[in-house]
Amino acid sequence: MPIITGAKVIVTCPGRNFVTLKIETDAGVYGLGDATLNGRELSVASYLADHVIPCLIGRDAHRIEDIWQYLYKGAYWRRGPVTMSAIAAVDTALWDIKGKIAGLPVYQLLGGASRDGVMVYGHANGTSIEDTVQVALEYQRQGYKAIRLQCGVPGMASTYGVSKDKYFYEPADADLPTENVWNTSKYMRVVPELFKAAREALGWDVHLLHDIHHRLTPIEAGRLGKDLEPYRPFWLEDATPAENQEAFKLIRQHTTSPLAVGEIFNSIWDAKDLIQNQLIDYIRATVVHAGGITHLRRIAALADLYQIRTGCHGATDLSPVCMAAALHFDLSVPNFGIQEYMRHTPETDAVFPHAYSFKDGMMHPGDAPGLGVEIDEDLAVQYEYKRAFLPVNRLEDGTMYNW
Ligand SMILES: O=C(O)C(=O)C[C@H](O)[C@H](O)CO
Ligand SMILES: [Mg+2]
8 A cells, every 4th residue: 555655735836826735655656636726825735734744644545535534524624715625635646646556547547438528618808899709719710619708898997807818817916906896787788799799700509608707696697697598608607606505596587598606616515505406507616626536526426416517617726737637527527517728828837747638629638647747846946936816896886896
C-alpha cells in the first residue's frame, strides 16, 4: 500500500491565483489536487497546511473513501466552501495517485468512458449584441457545439461575463473589490434581443446558454425564461440565488427554459432539495468546490434518479488540475450534460502541462495514468500570489446587491 509521506500546498499566480495540493507517497508516486477558491485562496491554503496535511501523513493513499469520511466527519465542522475545497484537493490528489499506480487514466477507475468525448461550451461575450454575435460566430467556426452568450447592457458601465479581452475573462480583477452597478430592467430587455440576433446569425444547430449570475428575483427569472423560450436556450444559469430553493418552484411555474444551478454549491446537501423536487435540469457543482471526485459522483448519482444532468463549472479560476479531474468525471458519469470550458492563459497552461485536449467542440482527458496533469514547480514559484477579489454589485441607489 502507498503510504502518504508528505504533502505541500503550492500557491502560484500565472495570470491569476491557483492553490494546488501535492501529496507524496513512499511508492515514489505523487498526486495533485486543485484547492483554488477565487478571492479566498489563502484560507484554503491555511486549512490544508495547518489542519489537513498533518492528519494525512502515514495514511494509506489507496483508502480514498475512508480519508474523505475522516476529513468530513472528523472535522466536526461540516461543509462550507473552505472545508470542501480542501477535502476536494485531497480527494483529487488521491485519485491521481491511484491512477498512476494502476497505470490507468482516472476515468477508467470510475467505470470507463460512457461516451467518446465531452461536449463543452465556450464563452462568447462582447460589449454589444453585434460584438457578442461576432465572437459566437468565431466559436462556431472553431467547432463549438455550445456557446454561452453574455453581452454589455446599454446604460450600464459593466456587467457579469463581459470582459475587456474577449477570450480570457477574469472577474477577480482588483486588490480590493471593484464596485459594479446593476439595473434589472435594462438587462431584461437586452438578453432576448441577444438571443434573437444569435439565432438569426448562428442558426439552430448550436446550443446557446446564458448565465444570469444570481441577479433576478424568481418572478423576474420566470419572465426572462419565458421571453427566451422562442430561442430554445440550452439553459439559464443561476437565475436567482439558491439559498431559498422554494424560489425555483415559482420560476418553474412560468417557463420551460431549462435551469442550471450549483457552481457555488459545496455538498450534496446544497443540491438535495432542488434535485428531489425536480426544480433544475442541470447541476453545476464541480470537483474543486464540491468535495472532489468522490463527492461529485454522489451528487450526480442522486441527480440521475431525476433525469437531471451534470454541467460542471469550468471557469478560469478552476485550475487545469480541476479541469482534468472534471473531464475524467464527465467522460465516465452516465448523466453527463455539458462541461464549461474557459481557456486558461498560456502562462497558466505552461505551469500546468496537461494531457487533455479540445477538438470540434469536444474535450477528452487523455490517456495518461492518473489525471494527466502536472505542475512545473520551478515555473510556479516565479509567479507570486497577488491578492485579487471578485467584484461587488450595487443597485443604482447604492443598495448592495448580488454580484
Ligand atoms: O463560469 C461561470 O459560470 C461563472 O459564473 C464564473 C464565476 O463568476 C467565477 O467562477 C467565480 O469565481
Ligand atoms: Mg456561472
